[in-house]
Amino acid sequence: MSTYESIIKELEPYNATLVAVSKTKPNQEIQKIYNLGQRDFGENRVQEMIDKHEALPKDIKWHLIGHLQSKKVKNIISFVDYIHSVDSFSLLDEIEKRAQKEERKINILLQIKIAEEDSKYGFDFNELFENLELSKYESLSINGVMGMATFTENIDQVREEFRLLKSYFNLLKEKYFYDKESFTEISMGMSGDYKIALDEGSTMVRIGSLIFGERE
Ligand SMILES: *Cc1c(COP(=O)(O)O)cnc(C)c1O
Numbered sequence: 001m002s003t004y005e006s007i008i009k010e011l012e013p014y015n016a017t018l019v020a021v022s023k024t025k026p027n028q029e030i031q032k033i034y035n036l037g038q039r040d041f042g043e044n045r046v047q048e049m050i051d052k053h054e055a056l057p058k059d060i061k062w063h064l065i066g067h068l069q070s071k072k073v074k075n076i077i078s079f080v081d082y083i084h085s086v087d088s089f090s091l092l093d094e095i096e097k098r099a100q101k102e103e104r105k106i107n108i109l110l111q112i113k114i115a116e117e118d119s120k121y122g123f124d125f126n127e128l129f130e131n132l133e134l135s136k137y138e139s140l141s142i143n144g145v146m147g148m149a150t151f152t153e154n155i156d157q158v159r160e161e162f163r164l165l166k167s168y169f170n171l172l173k174e175k176y177f178y179d180k181e182s183f184t185e186i187s188m189g190m191s192g193d194y195k196i197a198l199d200e201g202s203t204m205v206r207i208g209s210l211i212f213g214e215r216e
Pocket of ligand 1: 023066189206207
């Protein structure tokens with residue numbers, strides 16, 4: 001069994017979605033995983049995702065997982081399926097505007113800061129919690145939250161951060177999404193920490209190097 005297939009088996013009891021993170025990997029490598037049945041692929045750069053979308057089968061669902069500049073939203077709005085990395089109100093506004101024009105419903109996740117490092121993008125939870133104006137976003141399907149744990153060997157810390165994200169999800173659900181059946185996703189867990197993430201309630205794992213091999 002390939003690593004890919006064993007990950008798929010591992011995810012089954014959790015009912016979690018695998019986003020195969022194909023950034024920096026060539027199309028033929030992606031096609032191989034596609035041929036095994038994978039349809040959800042994650043990229044962190046806009047231009048790379050556009051090029052791959054053009055070259056590869058059209059039933060692939062493209063997930064943008066990396067930081068998105070507002071000015072680039074228009075370049076992906078016609079085909080992107082999921083944006084995990086929505087980390088500001090101005091970006092929400094821009095995606096809403098472009099989605100309306102395109103008459104597309106876009107799936108998005110609110111990226112929230114959970115790591116101790118400053119460098120990670122994401123909403124400050126309190127700012128998000130106090131100021132989200134849900135009624136502005138008719139063209140968005142806000143499906144949940146996304147977060148990245150601190151890059152550390154300290155498993156307890158990673159677990160605490162994933163728990164924090166889960167608690168943020170619950171608070172948002174209670175305040176804003178209690179009547180929305182689509183608010184179900186917690187995108188957390190990568191190659192190094194996805195087992196912990198699944199334990200803590202992840203519904204979407206974003207796994208790259210474990211499937212495709214280390215990146216250069
Ligand atoms: C690259 C990346 C991943 C996958 O990382 P791996 O360690 O290769 O599994 C997941 N999420 C985000 C946001 C990434 O940029």
